[in-house]
Amino acid sequence: MGEVYRIAIVGSGPAGLSAAAHAAKLGLSHVLLEKTDHLSDTIFKYQKGKHVMATPSQLVLRAPLDFDAGKRETVLGTWNDQTAAAGVHVRHNAEVKAIVGTGAPIPGSIMKLVTRKRDGSSETREIQRLAPPYRLTLANGEDIIADTVILAIGTQGNPNLMACPGGDGAHVQYQLDDPAMYNDEHIFVIGGGDAGIENALGLAADAAQNNAVTLVNRGAEFATAKDANVKALMAAQNAGRIAVMTESSARSIEPGWITLDTRDGEVRVRCDRVIARMGSAPPRGFIESCGVEFASSDRLAFPRLSATFESTAPGIYVVGALAGYPLIKHCMNQGNDVTEFINGNSGLKPADEPILEAKFADLPGNDSVATWLERLRSSISILSGMGTLQMREFMLDSAVSLVRAGAVIFERGATGSSLFGLAQGTVLVEVDPANPAITVPLHQGTIFGEVGLISGRRRGATVRAGTDCIIVEISRGAALKLMSQVPAAAREITRITTERSLLQIFKSGLTPADLTELIAGAKVETIRAGEVILHEGDTGDDIFIIRSGSMVVEKSIGGKSVFLSYVPAGSYVGEMGVIDGGPRTATVRAAIKSDVIRLAGAPFRALLAAKPELLVRLRAEMTTRSRINSYVESQKDGFTGVVDMYTGVANFLVDQGLGEATDVLLIDEKLCVGCDNCEKACADSHDGLSRLDREAGRTYAHLHVPTSCRHCEHPHCMADCPPNAIHRGPTGEVYIDDTCIGCGNCQRGCPYGVIRMDKVPPKKPWLFSWLLFGAGPGPGEPGAKWSKKADKAYAEKPKKAIKCDMCAGQEGGPACVRACPTGAAIRVSPEQFLSVSLMERGQS
Amino acid sequence: MATRAILRGKAVHGAARDTAHEGFLGHRHARWAKVAAAISLIAILAYALHDPLPRPNGGTWLGYGLGSVALLLIIWLSLIGLRKRIVTPRPYSLKAWTSAHVWLGLSLIVIGTLHTGFQLGWNVHTLAWTLMMIVILSGLWGVSAYTALPQQMSANRGEMTQPQMLEAIRAIDRQLDSAAQPLGREDAGIVRLSLEQCDIAGSLWQRLTARQPACGNRRALDSIAARVHAQKQYGRPDARLQQIQFLLERKDAALSQARRHIRMKTLLELWLYIHVPMTFALIAALAAHVLSVFLYW
């Protein structure tokens, strides 16, 4: 039992460091616990020379440590020096295993701890919180006593460890910093995820290193890894550079040897080094065990915190990425602030105050930020469940604005995946495209625009302000975070979407009242790509409304299943069953992972009985569909080949992700002469970097889908962008703005490999000097060689994420299409292309 | 912020694009083919109806007319080289340009030839005409290549990209190299033929024929195959040699795929090596033609 520290800071990332440094500055007794032997491990693990960005730029940095955009080395160097200078009390290799209060049990403060197992079952534990001071137990058994604890351990978590005997051996490691460090070794990489594959490839890349690399995967497939990585791995295996062992796992490890369980029994082979990349366990479990509660059971949920970052466990503060702030500046500010709070400075305004003030600036009545936050939370139903801190954070990526009566908030057909909360006043929804006079009012407290959010498609109706209203526009990211953190909000949104999408689909004067019964029985289901929701010939009368994703309708003709049509989100299938009652006339399967609303047949029939005009509408719809059926049938007799081709092409395109695409580049290789003018045009119209690779990509029946952005409805790249730099533009394009920090998450996230990390090449000489005298690299993307020669600073430039922006802002539309001399390249939306017109194409 | 939020709600629709799926020859239902045909027809009629003194030539008013039209056409046609390379944000379709380029270029045969009044001789004027015809004919060749080859090319390359083709060959090379390590001097020498004396592309002729009889790989494959065969006569052949042979055969396959690809790419590009330089010679000749005609009026 040594001294009792005032503050124990766990984790020496930006947040932890600045907290510790500030504590040191304030002269508080403190200890900084770092599990590795160096500070700020996450940034330390960045590849050498990586450029670290400092966003958001408008956020002021108030931290004891300096931070500015620059190379990894510089940043770390500064911090190391300044921590040392500040006299921070650091303890390296001090991994905290447990944090338990040493005081009396806090009455009524009992926390339910639910742990889920692989098999889906879950057990519930109850923890009685104890009052501070806390005892922090280190991995080496040592204890540290501290009044307050600042958890700044980030979201990285700890790697899953080798369970087998000898797994704790010296030559077993859980990360690979520099593949070039190892020569002439027999190295086993355990785990077939992207990390594992990338490590293995790195180790085997250079034959000169003479490493015998073996990748061990538990399963037969590399399910979790990206396609590109798997391809590369297979190539390396064929080239004999890497040995791959699937359906195998380590049984025991001893110096120089490893024993594996394989399908054909146990093998013992030479092994000098084991690199285990079996994923990492998020820190949640540990944090919960400390008595810190999370907002929800959702994977994305964050701890529930007070305005002063204090968690549900009194005296335990959570800051940094773990608190939901992935950006370095945020973290450092919070580290600083939290120390202030602990030091009793309750009046401190958060660093983001000015930003929020700006947001509320042009609203009536110059009330304080706090008042506004409170007002919004209380007025808008879905926000009610949020804490102050969450509200602040929430507002950071939302916009609030005063809309005068009559002003249009968004139009039908506008893009936008944001959700709108109506804080005050009423808005009018023009439900009928033909007649804007017909409107449905929405009143204070409700939300709208949710369809765009859910389906990722264009707005379904124009919304006007009925009175002057105050409207919060919640960015898609914020909305998703909200749904994950506030289950109530999630439920509410789902209910509203279901109701509204029903109203929108079956217009003809339905009122929410008519639907109550239907909605009561409605279930939201998530369908995996390729999963079938309707089998041809089955009986059944459920109706499915596609909330997100898309479906393909197939019909088996002469034993072959023939592609009938492509059903985008926002439409419905299965109505024939209800109306005619007969068996299903076609098979419907998900083109991509989709959400559907399943409506029971019975209540729906009741509804139809009540609303004959609805029946008429549906029948009209049906006839058009059955027309397509009969058309294909008729074609069938004539051109078997054509129908097959049509089906083949359609399926191929769906496989290529057209199902979730909004706009995809297709190249007809009957016309493409391989001049690469599309790439050149792309590069020349986008500061010298091409966003597409014509040659790469799949081809079917001379229809080529090059590696180029499809502008998905739910862009995978948006999923995890720390600076929130990826947006959908007004013309539907998904673009990356210049706040990109070059983390590469989007690149990793994109299943189609259309995002690249690269630096902007130097400016090329005038075109004519090339035309006439061959000066410079000529049109298109200059080679790295030239760039290096032309610009000394090029090597140092930061890499940023580069992707297609559909040439937004260029009147002419996509340059690749404009610049195609033969008309081989076209950019189309799936609805445009995945139609019967495709069949005409087949015939011509 | 607020303004932006409202602005974001606008239903902006992207620039109208040409999603029509038709090649450059039939662009917009062969609009330019029709235009070109019309122009040629008018020229021919005018030529037939107009009976100049003492005989038709470039010096009559019709001659000057046709000449000026042809000159302007030629200048415009040559501008496609710029249009192709300058990517302006404003709407344009290179496909349309190509279409017009091809068809109007063809109509130039009529216009230019009528301008000569069929007076040909050994002079700068006829040179200009000849160059023009060469350019047009080479262009025709290009069009035929553009229509015939892409399909074959895509069929040949499958889904393989050019770097992949090269990488495939390199990979086999590496395997060959390591597989040959235990071999004796002579066999190793043979393998080295494949490794060191195997040019993928080669000279123009080799590119066009896609065949290289003297290719190191082929020679190596032959002699290794011969050895394996010989060994088969008495008992089991050397497994290492068989492995080498297998690798050499794979490399041979990879090589011929790459060479077929190169062959077609060559055919797609070769015509330009006549078309483009001749165009500039033509423009120079035109300058000489026009200037000299008025110098010696």
Next chain:
Amino acid sequence: MSFVIRQIAKRADGGDIIRTRALPGSEITVGRGTDCDIQIADLGIMLRHVRLVQLPGGRVAVEALGGVPVAIDGKFVSRADLAVVDNPAIDLASHRLLLSPHEDGSIAVTAERVIAPVDAADAALETGIFSLGEAMPSKRAMAWIGALLVLLGLLGWPLLHFMGEQTVLPGAMITAATQPGKSPVAVAGTGLVAAADKAAFTPDMVWSTGGLSSVHASLSNNCGACHQKAFVSVTDGACQACHKPDALPEHAAPDRLARGQLPETGVIGAAHRQFGLPAGRCASCHREHEGPASVTTVAEQYCTDCHAGLNNRLPDTSLTNVPDWAGHPQFRPRLVAQPSATTPLFRRAVLESTARENSGLVYPHDLHQLPRGAVANMAQKQGLKVGPGGALGCGSCHEPDADGIRFRPISMEKDCGACHDLAFARDGGTLRTLPHGKPAQVAGIIRDFYLSRSLAPHVDRSMPGLQPIAFARRAPGRLAEAEAIDLGLVSPAQARGRAEAAVAAVFGAKGLCSECHAISSASGRPVVAPVTLGDHYLTRARFGHKQHRIFDRKTGDAACVACHTSTTASKLASDVLLPPIATCRQCHGAPAARLSGGSKVSADCNSCHSFHQLLEPPSLPPRRAAFAAVHRRAGFEG
């Protein structure tokens, strides 16, 4: 006694990987084989390539095992003995072994690859091989070369030549040009243009837009001769350097010519004025560089331009407008209005059936054209040219002149005398003949004859010497003879009286002369009228009779008559027997269909007319003048 081996491998990213190990023992082998102490994976190296043996005294014996020598500081040796201290290097194929002393007497052997492996290159960088650029000279270079060649060779070089050019006109041509009326084609035939073919090449010949006409052929390497100033169209001055204006008579008085010209209007006129190309220059009719015959074939339009509406611009002109061949007016032949020995009067009249001329001659063509009858018999007897029908042939009187364009003048002796001889008596073998065109002598001869009769002593009927003149036509002397016989003249006075009567009868209205000559008796006594034969009717045209020898598959007289149809019916010499222009149009400018011959016959102006030759009628031959004079005197005296 040991080796320390340091094998250096290059990492792809440039770094080195150094693998060091110590080998006890005094001997190591180097090669590709796995059993070697230093294994070098390079197919250029033998399985067991070289052995290094450590010798006392810090020396090493190198021995090539496979018989392949190794290179030691550049020299190829199969064995060597090296001192370690001077760090020797042994090269094996792509690798190098570096020997150096190591602590405690061991030797460090550093093996390093010095030549990069072939496939070291990065595939991505090699994608260039797919583009043709690798196997071809760059398009840019070709374009430059091509363009420059053309510009320098076909623009620059000729331009230089043009600037430094001194033009010398070939004298032969100048003389040829000064020969008036010489048809250019004829000139072309002569040797003086042959020079052109052998003419030396001059750079600016490449600017020629076409072959020069044969007459100018020898200028074809002498552009400056005509193209004297840059950007200035060929001037008349240039033409007149050779074609001296006096050699080429004016088409009309310059001022009339100027006024007569059709002013150019419209775009083309404006363009011509703009570029200083007025009409009426030589070059506006004579187009050069159009092939051998070009310069002289001048198109009809060039004439009709002016002549179509000439009278609008020249009201006082005597010429009728000629819009084109079809609109060509009827011929206006120059007819003899009043014959005269010295100053005959001519008058141009439209060629109509009423057109008459007064030549002072009596000549019924029809009579002379009858196939039988006196004329025909006479002609046959006389052995004159007769046509197939036996009639007197046209050619017997009308004899083509040298050019075959017109006909030699008719002369009594040659063309009429054969039949119309003036013999009147035979006397002892001598044939007494009256001379033609000599009235005085005629009178004299007749007087002598009568006188001699009167003085004869007696008249003997059976006098052998005196026989009646034996041709059917009544000879002039008959009457006198008869008288002499019937009533013997006894006194000269009586004979004189008779003689005077006879003279009067010969010249009289019914007299011998009157058979062919108009007899005027203006002065109370008959006088033989003077004769003027029109020998050039279409004064401004040239009708090549020769070319029409064969006409419509007819030859000879048939051909003549085919056009001159009225001859056979013409009873009077005053008939104008010229064919009307319609006759010409039967062939000229007629659609080929109408011609039995087939091909269309040109209707060019210059097939009859010539711009530079006015074709004035030649002055009358002196012979006629004498004739007329004689008659007059005779008239006065007789």
